[in-house]
Amino acid sequence: MTTPDKPGLRERKKQRTRTAISDAAIALFLERGFTQVSVAEIAEAAEVSKRTLFAYFPTKEDLVVHxxxxxxxxxxxxxxxxxxxxxxxxxxxxxxxxxxxxxxxxxxxxxxxxxxxxxxxxxxxxxxxxxxxxxxxxxxxxxxxxxxxxxxxxxxxxxxxxxxxxxxxxxxxxxxxxxxxxxxxxxxxxxxxxxxxxxxxxxxxxxxxxxx
The missing domain is CATH 1.10.357 (Tetracycline Repressor; domain 2)
Known part of the structure; x- marks a missing residue:
């Protein structure tokens, strides 16, 4: 039987995912420019789906401003x-x-x-x-x-x-x-x-x- 994650562990996992997405986005933006990078490319670099990315960052701009x-x-x-x-x-x-x-x-x-x-x-x-x-x-x-x-x-x-x-x-x-x-x-x-x-x-x- 699997033991449910404790709330603290779940939050840490979410924060790690959020950080990984943002880090991948900013690295691409700095390399190629904000407008030249697509959300799909960011999701791929962060190894998440576009749906997951938008769950953490509703807009592309939020990837930086957050x-x-x-x-x-x-x-x-x-x-x-x-x-x-x-x-x-x-x-x-x-x-x-x-x-x-x-x-x-x-x-x-x-x-x-x-x-x-x-x-x-x-x-x-x-x-x-x-x-x-x-x-x-x-x-x-x-x-x-x-x-x-x-x-x-x-x-x-x-x-x-x-x-x-x-x-x-x-x-x-x-x-x-x-x-x-x-x-x-x-x-x-x-x-x-x-x-x-x-x-x-x-x-x-x-x-x-x-x-x-």
Whole structure:
């Protein structure tokens, strides 16, 4: 009699399959370009059926963007988890600066060749740029909801604040990545990235005083 898999084992198997599919897809994309690779070729390389592939990744773009999926609602999580008497903006500022210190790829200041190459793929592929815009919009909605839940800000204020915060974070990340893609090392860029982030959040603080 076969003993059923424990839930933890099943989840680990699913994660291994998900990782294998994504790794195979990204390797092909980096080798030949996003549009030149078919879903059938990815499934074959990952040794799964197309049906299995789509069960894990509903769209071709998700094969790449899922690597950043945890970041979509990151700002909202930071706002909800902030210490007592800490403003949302202060918590988000500290979190971004911490990401710079950790060389978190989402801040654009990680110069590992694989990170640079993957980011160049995203910026250079219109379908992925479009998917990232939807990713960004999801982050704005999540942050607006977190602001409404944890502050006295009206709905419009929360939505406008979320749009501005997320836009600033993306702009900072894009600036950092462009410098690294041009050859600047992450350690060289770090002091300037910190200055830029502090300046950007100071500007937000002056315009978003209602959240304090």
């Amino acid at each position: 690597r950043m999926a945890d970041h979509e609602q990151e700002a909202a999580r930071v706002v909800r988890a902030r210490p007592a008497h800490t403003t949302p903006l202060a918590a988000l500022r500290d979190h971004f600066l911490d990401g710079l210190r950790r060389r978190d790829p989402i801040t654009g200041i990680n110069d590992h060749p694989a990170v640079i190459t993957l980011t160049e793929l995203i910026y250079g592929t219109p379908a992925l740029v479009d998917r990232m815009q939807r990713f960004k919009a999801g982050g704005e909605r999540a942050l607006a909801e977190a602001l409404r839940e944890t502050t006295d800000a009206p709905d419009l204020t929360a939505r406008l604040a979320a749009v501005q915060v997320i836009a600033v974070q993306w702009a900072l990340s894009a600036d950092n990545f462009q410098r690294l893609a041009a050859g600047e090392a992450a350690d060289e860029r770090y002091p300037g990235a910190v200055r830029d982030a502090e300046h950007a959040f100071d500007l937000l603080a002056n315009g978003l005083a209602a959240l304090t």
